[in-house]
Each structure stands twice: as C-alpha cells, then as structure tokens.
Amino acid sequence: MSERENILGRIREALKVNAPLPGWHGERSAEHLSAGDPAANARNLAARSGTASDWLPLVGASVAEQFELFAKNAADLKADFQLLASRDELKAALLKLRDAEKWRRVASHDGELSNFACKALGLPVLLTDRGYDVQEMEQCDAGITECDALIAQTGGVAVTSRSAGGRALSVLPPHHVVIARREQLVADLPAAFAFLQQKYTPDFPSMISFITGPSRTGDIERILVLGAHGPKKLTILCY
Amino acid sequence: MSTFVSDFKTRATEKAGDLRHRQVIRTALRGYEIVRDKRKAAFQSWESARQAAAETKWEAVNHLDKHLEALTAKLEARGTKVHWASTGEQAREIIAQILRDKKARCIIKSKSMTSEEIHLNHALEKEGFTVVESDLGEFIVQLRHEPPYHLVFPSMHLTRGEIKDLFQKELGDAPSDAPEELTMVARRVMRQKYITADVGFTGANFAIAETGMISITENEGNARLTAALPKTMVTLIGIEKVLPRFADLALFLPMLATAGAGQPMTCYNTMYSGPRQPGECDGPEEWHVVLLDNRRTELLADAEQRDALHCIRCGACLNVCPIFRNVGGHTYGTTYSGPVGAVITPHLRGLQEWKHLSNASSLCGACTEACPVKIDLHHHLLQNRRNASASEPAFFERLAYQIFGIVANEPAFWSLAKKLGWLTQPLQKAVKGSALDPARAWTKTRDLPAQPRESFKDWWRNRK
Known part of the structure; x- marks a missing residue:
C-alpha cells in the first residue's frame, strides 16, 4: 500500500468516532445537534449569525x-x-x-x-x-x-x-x-x-x-x- | 525520572530565577498585548469570528480525508508533485531525494515549524547540503545553532546587543546595534542567496481543498522570494492545515495576524496553486508538496482532543501563558512550546515522556481564552494528566490519595488528623525546607499557612 493510502486509511479509521462540536468546551455533543436539540441549535446559530463581513x-x-x-x-x-x-x-x-x-x-x-x-x-x-x-x-x-x-x-x-x-x-x-x-x-x-x-x-x-x-x-x-x-x-x- | 522531566525542571528553575530573561520577555510581549487588543477591538465581533473559525476548522478536520483528496487532485492537475509521508524520517528522505535528483547544493528556506518538528536542517546538512534560513529571526537562531524560541518570534529572547555580537562574530559585519542596521546586514547576506540557491523550501499556513492552493503568511517577503526565484520549490505541510474553501481565508488571514502579532493583516499572504504555468514569466519549474502525518492521525483518533489539530500556530496561547513567560520557550525542549505544545507533544512524541508538560500549567485558562480557533487548551491539559495516570498509575501518588480518601471520609480520622497537624506545626517550622521536612517540595520556596487552633467546623459547632 502507498503512504497515501496508509495515511488516508488511518484518517478514515480515526474519524469513525465523532468529535464534540467546536467552541462549546464539551457542553454540547455532536449527537445533540444531529438529534435536533433546539436549544443547542439556537445557541449555535446565535453565536454566529451573519457572515465574515459582519465580524471583520x-x-x-x-x-x-x-x-x-x-x-x-x-x-x-x-x-x-x-x-x-x-x-x-x-x-x-x-x-x-x-x-x-x-x-x-x-x-x-x-x-x-x-x-x-x-x-x-x-x-x-x-x-x-x-x-x-x-x-x-x-x-x-x-x-x-x-x-x-x-x-x-x-x-x-x-x-x-x-x-x-x-x-x-x-x-x-x-x-x-x-x-x-x-x-x-x-x-x-x-x-x-x-x-x-x-x-x-x-x-x-x-x-x-x-x-x-x-x-x-x-x-x-x-x-x-x-x-x-x-x-x-x-x-x-x-x- | 526520565531525562526529559529532569531537563525541564532544571531549565525551568534556572530560567524562572533569571531576572534578565524575564525582563526581555516582558518587554517583548508588552507591545504585543497593546496592539493585539487594539486589533481585536477593531473587529465587529471577534467572538463570532472565533466561533466561525472553530467551526470551519472542525469541518475541515472532521472530513480530512475528503479535503486532502480534493487538495491533491487539484494540485496535481496543475503539475505539482504531491508526496505523502507517514513519518518525519520519510519526509526527510523524500526531500533529500528531491535535492539529490536536482544535484542541488544550496537550499534557501523560509520559516517552517513543521521542518523543525522533523529536524530537517540537521538531516540535510549531514548529507552535505547548505541550508540557509531566510526569515530574520530564524537566521539569527540558526547562527546560534539554537532551535526557535517561539512559534512566531524565533529570536525574541535576544537583545540587540547580543545580535550585534553574533553578527560580528559569524558574519564579520555589524556596524551598530540598531535593529534597522542589523536587519540590513541580514538583507544584504540573503539577497544573493535567493538568486543563487538551487532549491527554495517553504512551510505553509493553510492548504485550500476547493482550489488546490497552499497559503503562506509572512511579513518580510522572504517566502515570496523563496517561492519566486529558485528553479525548484519544496513545501512541507502538516495534513491538518487544510481549509475547505478559498473564501475561508478572508477570515483566517486577519485572525491569524491579529492573534499572532496584533496586525490587521501580515504584510504578505500568498496563495500558490502550482509551479510556473504556461504564459507566466517566472516561478519554479517544479513544485513538490510534502504532506506530513507524523502521528497527527493519532491525535485525530482521540475525539476528545481532536480540536487540538485546529491549531493555526499563531502563538497567542504562548504569549499569554504565565508559565511560558517565566520559563521561556527553550525550557520545553519541544518544537511546539507553550500551552498548545504541552497539549500536542504527548500525542506526537509519547504521553509518558512528555506528561510533565501538562503539569507545568496553572490551569488559569488564559490560553483557551486567547485561542482564535477556540481550542479547549486547559481542559486538554487536564485530560492529558488523567490519561497519563490512567495508563501508568504512580504507586505512591495513588496510595497517598487512597489514604487521604479514607481520612477525609471518616469524621473521627479527620479530626484526629487536624489535631495532629496542629500539634506538629512547631516541629514542621523547625525543619522547614530542610531534608527532614516531609513537605520539602512545597516549603523550599514557600511558607505553609499556619493552621488555626479552632477549625471552621469547631467554630460552627461552638457558636452561640
């Protein structure tokens, strides 16, 4: 197997486990969001309404x-x-x-x-x-x-x-x-x-x-x- | 005790007491704090920008395979040769082989922490290649045969007087200790090297999956020249540096500059999408991009700490860390120092050998607050501590906590311990800090607070 396939294989293996959502310091898990937890979704959206032009x-x-x-x-x-x-x-x-x-x-x-x-x-x-x-x-x-x-x-x-x-x-x-x-x-x-x-x-x-x-x-x-x-x-x- | 721990302790003790070192670092960082705060305040919403950057990085890292395949396909379509390296050794060999094939002698190099990570210069010099660091700070520490002191400011531990003496000794050219004149010395030395070097080597700040580009951030123009003049260009990049879209840079470039150096934008932010294309008048004929894993996939497999791969190497967490500011960058003995270095080094180089870095922290959280991509740094330090003790428990520590648990859970034992503590206080005072003192590690440089006769519990019970 080439190194390319080795590395991609290790990445795919690693990504089988979901990571917590970013920026919430472990308070909300990815499962919450995908299950449609309205509170988590609302909070998530509230934190970043708009686009880069609105923050820069x-x-x-x-x-x-x-x-x-x-x-x-x-x-x-x-x-x-x-x-x-x-x-x-x-x-x-x-x-x-x-x-x-x-x-x-x-x-x-x-x-x-x-x-x-x-x-x-x-x-x-x-x-x-x-x-x-x-x-x-x-x-x-x-x-x-x-x-x-x-x-x-x-x-x-x-x-x-x-x-x-x-x-x-x-x-x-x-x-x-x-x-x-x-x-x-x-x-x-x-x-x-x-x-x-x-x-x-x-x-x-x-x-x-x-x-x-x-x-x-x-x-x-x-x-x-x-x-x-x-x-x-x-x-x-x-x- | 492993040598990494004892070296760390020796150097930390020495540096923490070095008032001159402390003064140099404080002076260097004072200006940074002022401009960084000013630039952050200029954002309409720095916090929303951080959250968006964190989510973009999350998207990139959690679909890393997809993005790397897209990046590679785009790069190769325009004639770039992409190499994959699982280890530092493989990456060094790939790069050395390119140099051998090109019959190269002199390599001009712009700043790359990833090349420090794999000790590239050492390996190439051993094979007889001449490697010249072109970034001023890197050039200075290369002349001193030292690793960079800081991710972004490699020579911040040196004064102008020391740099003047260094230039006088190594280059025979140092008209004065004015930063302006010293910078011009380096400029003169480097100019011809860009033109005559056989290969230009660069690091990278971001890779763009959508358009197949490598983005390089700098202030001096040395990376621009390195990527313009030599016939062959080699770029080394960690696999985690990928971003999904071209437009993502509109946010990441100003954030990197703000968090890293308190600038609105660094002077040159350059995206390369191939070697010299048909119709273009200059640029390298060949471009090699080396994608490096070097145990990044192990960190990726730890879902809890995966966000440590979001790091954009801005150095903001180093600048605010009370430990870094007192013990300095070289004390860590690692390529990546400060809080982020303490989090990722155990993953990249072994948990048991590097777990002490996670204890060299006050857990104040200043790093987490400073991080532009919201990496949960201080919690990761705690998780490293937990993982280290779970995988290899320290017998005496465990015993001590078991005994403490029994005593603290049993009121009779607890009041007995309180009484004993109070009674033995004068004894402890007599031997304080000496070899006989059981609490020596603590009391060598500190006083134990006096234990009052009456505890809070006694007072509560006896109150009228």
Missing part, C-alpha cells in the same frame, strides 16, 4: 468612506497612497518619485496602466513578460505593477503572477509602485476573495498575493524595521 472590522458603505478608510490604513502601514484626479496627475506623481529617489532604471510588465507609467517616466525599463535576468531586476530602482484589487478594510492590494508581471517583480526591487484604477477598490477581504474567485476560476494564476504594506520585520526586540527582504517602500497610485 467595519467598512463604510460609500466609495468615499472606503477610500478614506483605505488611506488611513495605508498610512498606518507606512505605505504611500495617492488618490489622483487624472492621468496628468498620475504622470506628475511618477515623475516626482523618479526625481526624488533618482531612479535610473525600473522594472515593469506589459499592461495598459503600467505601459503608461513607464512611458511617462522616460527611463530604461526591464520588462518581465518574456523572461528576464534576475540580477538585472535586482539592480532596478523600482518595480512598477498593476494589481487586481485595492482592499479598503486592510489598506492593502491583491496582485497575481498574471496581473503584476510574475512572482518576483512586486517583491525584489527596493520600491514597489502599484498603479490602480478607482474601480478596483473593494470593501473588504470577503469581497476581494469573491472577486478573485470569480475572475480566475477555474484557471488561477499560480500565485495570488495580498500585499499589505511594505516588507517589515520585528524580529529584533520587536522593533519595526521596514524592508526586511522585500521592498522598503510601497507606493499606491490610484486615479
């Missing part, structure tokens, strides 16, 4: 409130979030970053927004789409990507290997710049997961990553340091 941190209903929340959360995470009125403003914001940090070369990928950004910057660009040299990407001053969603609840973004130029682009260069559209904002995490599932089923990109602030560590005396292994800076430009 509150998000306002209007888009304005959601952008306000996103901006506050991003600031708490030490990410730079700029809500811009037009493509001209987007271009100006990019040029300001380029000049302030003296960028010489950036890495990016093919995409309507990322192409616009690279053209606006007027710098040499390493494109990842048809393969790239890792050492060259490591030398780039910034990685410019698009994203799948902005999540108001967390102040973070969701990227995938398909939407953001592969696995390394959003994490290898020292500055990650996300270019997003306003319509990409979603309220909360359940909405983000539902959106991704709907967008990609059944052919998911091999990597989906929720990026919530620039790379960080607290491993030395629990003191926050940005840029542990990934980007020291995360800029989200949304127009």
Whole structure:
C-alpha cells in the first residue's frame, strides 16, 4: 500500500468516532445537534449569525468612506497612497518619485496602466513578460505593477503572477509602485476573495498575493524595521 | 525520572530565577498585548469570528480525508508533485531525494515549524547540503545553532546587543546595534542567496481543498522570494492545515495576524496553486508538496482532543501563558512550546515522556481564552494528566490519595488528623525546607499557612 493510502486509511479509521462540536468546551455533543436539540441549535446559530463581513472590522458603505478608510490604513502601514484626479496627475506623481529617489532604471510588465507609467517616466525599463535576468531586476530602482484589487478594510492590494508581471517583480526591487484604477477598490477581504474567485476560476494564476504594506520585520526586540527582504517602500497610485 | 522531566525542571528553575530573561520577555510581549487588543477591538465581533473559525476548522478536520483528496487532485492537475509521508524520517528522505535528483547544493528556506518538528536542517546538512534560513529571526537562531524560541518570534529572547555580537562574530559585519542596521546586514547576506540557491523550501499556513492552493503568511517577503526565484520549490505541510474553501481565508488571514502579532493583516499572504504555468514569466519549474502525518492521525483518533489539530500556530496561547513567560520557550525542549505544545507533544512524541508538560500549567485558562480557533487548551491539559495516570498509575501518588480518601471520609480520622497537624506545626517550622521536612517540595520556596487552633467546623459547632 502507498503512504497515501496508509495515511488516508488511518484518517478514515480515526474519524469513525465523532468529535464534540467546536467552541462549546464539551457542553454540547455532536449527537445533540444531529438529534435536533433546539436549544443547542439556537445557541449555535446565535453565536454566529451573519457572515465574515459582519465580524471583520467595519467598512463604510460609500466609495468615499472606503477610500478614506483605505488611506488611513495605508498610512498606518507606512505605505504611500495617492488618490489622483487624472492621468496628468498620475504622470506628475511618477515623475516626482523618479526625481526624488533618482531612479535610473525600473522594472515593469506589459499592461495598459503600467505601459503608461513607464512611458511617462522616460527611463530604461526591464520588462518581465518574456523572461528576464534576475540580477538585472535586482539592480532596478523600482518595480512598477498593476494589481487586481485595492482592499479598503486592510489598506492593502491583491496582485497575481498574471496581473503584476510574475512572482518576483512586486517583491525584489527596493520600491514597489502599484498603479490602480478607482474601480478596483473593494470593501473588504470577503469581497476581494469573491472577486478573485470569480475572475480566475477555474484557471488561477499560480500565485495570488495580498500585499499589505511594505516588507517589515520585528524580529529584533520587536522593533519595526521596514524592508526586511522585500521592498522598503510601497507606493499606491490610484486615479 | 526520565531525562526529559529532569531537563525541564532544571531549565525551568534556572530560567524562572533569571531576572534578565524575564525582563526581555516582558518587554517583548508588552507591545504585543497593546496592539493585539487594539486589533481585536477593531473587529465587529471577534467572538463570532472565533466561533466561525472553530467551526470551519472542525469541518475541515472532521472530513480530512475528503479535503486532502480534493487538495491533491487539484494540485496535481496543475503539475505539482504531491508526496505523502507517514513519518518525519520519510519526509526527510523524500526531500533529500528531491535535492539529490536536482544535484542541488544550496537550499534557501523560509520559516517552517513543521521542518523543525522533523529536524530537517540537521538531516540535510549531514548529507552535505547548505541550508540557509531566510526569515530574520530564524537566521539569527540558526547562527546560534539554537532551535526557535517561539512559534512566531524565533529570536525574541535576544537583545540587540547580543545580535550585534553574533553578527560580528559569524558574519564579520555589524556596524551598530540598531535593529534597522542589523536587519540590513541580514538583507544584504540573503539577497544573493535567493538568486543563487538551487532549491527554495517553504512551510505553509493553510492548504485550500476547493482550489488546490497552499497559503503562506509572512511579513518580510522572504517566502515570496523563496517561492519566486529558485528553479525548484519544496513545501512541507502538516495534513491538518487544510481549509475547505478559498473564501475561508478572508477570515483566517486577519485572525491569524491579529492573534499572532496584533496586525490587521501580515504584510504578505500568498496563495500558490502550482509551479510556473504556461504564459507566466517566472516561478519554479517544479513544485513538490510534502504532506506530513507524523502521528497527527493519532491525535485525530482521540475525539476528545481532536480540536487540538485546529491549531493555526499563531502563538497567542504562548504569549499569554504565565508559565511560558517565566520559563521561556527553550525550557520545553519541544518544537511546539507553550500551552498548545504541552497539549500536542504527548500525542506526537509519547504521553509518558512528555506528561510533565501538562503539569507545568496553572490551569488559569488564559490560553483557551486567547485561542482564535477556540481550542479547549486547559481542559486538554487536564485530560492529558488523567490519561497519563490512567495508563501508568504512580504507586505512591495513588496510595497517598487512597489514604487521604479514607481520612477525609471518616469524621473521627479527620479530626484526629487536624489535631495532629496542629500539634506538629512547631516541629514542621523547625525543619522547614530542610531534608527532614516531609513537605520539602512545597516549603523550599514557600511558607505553609499556619493552621488555626479552632477549625471552621469547631467554630460552627461552638457558636452561640
């Protein structure tokens, strides 16, 4: 017999005995519920009416409130979030970053927004789409990507290997710049997961990553340091 | 007395009296408590979220066979090679064989407690492979040839001064003891290693049955790089980490971050569903996922304690445990320390050898209250005690309780014992704490309360 069958066999054997219901510390058994004990059922339901959106941190209903929340959360995470009125403003914001940090070369990928950004910057660009040299990407001053969603609840973004130029682009260069559209904002995490599932089923990109602030560590005396292994800076430009 | 017990007692006594250690741990955890409480309060209902998480895990673990089959089918459909290991030894051999086949030399590794559980680094190094831990805390303890101190904060027992000295000695590079500069030293050391390593090794936080994904939670970006750059990727995961649905992560990711580190979300939460797919520009050409049992099915067979497999390794129970905070993570001598370690280690490594961990508890229940998936931790500690004494009763303990039972059930014996106790009090005081004292274990570091002349029962009977 293969180890697979051995392990599955042991699991099936073990599961012949029912476990008590979770979270009641032995007060109610599974038999109570399956026998239709109304008191147990009522208590069970009372403890968790609603869905994850009703328990996770509150998000306002209007888009304005959601952008306000996103901006506050991003600031708490030490990410730079700029809500811009037009493509001209987007271009100006990019040029300001380029000049302030003296960028010489950036890495990016093919995409309507990322192409616009690279053209606006007027710098040499390493494109990842048809393969790239890792050492060259490591030398780039910034990685410019698009994203799948902005999540108001967390102040973070969701990227995938398909939407953001592969696995390394959003994490290898020292500055990650996300270019997003306003319509990409979603309220909360359940909405983000539902959106991704709907967008990609059944052919998911091999990597989906929720990026919530620039790379960080607290491993030395629990003191926050940005840029542990990934980007020291995360800029989200949304127009 | 087995060596595990005596080692535990020696280390616990030493650490409990180490005021410097206590100070370091308290300082490290004070900040955690504040941010954790703030993040918990931001939830509309943390309690409902806990109950839902507990029920989701219950559903996952109680249909584990079904979920593992779905997970495997989905992973394999996209070109991932899935391996099954009943024991740690099998898992080590599977991983070593992958490295041999790839003619690998250097392995870059992101944080994995499961690999600590099977002592993977040691086995691979013995075969001549170079293993580099990329998580900063893990890198620090690897340089010290130590196991991680804590599930989530591996180097929390060290001060910046100690880390500076370590980097100076081992890397010859430590400009100052500022955490910022020390972190940058590690960043510089690691950067080229991601690029040149032959194999990237990761652990995992969750597996998703519905979509065939492995989810990895981290803050530093080291796991992201480990899963992006090397040509071969290997992931080791315990079979209990499975969740039924993709959407379940919407709840589990923020809960893990909140309970574990007081963060709303950790910096990177990444779901992998295969090696590099057609049309993608990077990522490993091969991905091997190793599913590990290592006696988890024995814990599964204990229906009473099955919910211990719900653990998401957030470390919240360690952080609040008065025992952990005083004796520290290394004292346990186990991969998983603190309350959850005391519950599961006897199942994973033998009840009789590890039953003492269940007694190293005040049964205050702080762990159970802190657990984001509502594992009944302190009751499980009691059940371990009961199971240990039922399977191998201690003769003198049993005799002592039998005698106590007789005395306590017979009023004449009881009042005689009371009188004797009162009369012998001065004698006990004279020998307190010395070799002659029968209650030495207790009185060495404590006073026995004085027994009054008149008991409550006497007072009740004589009251006017």
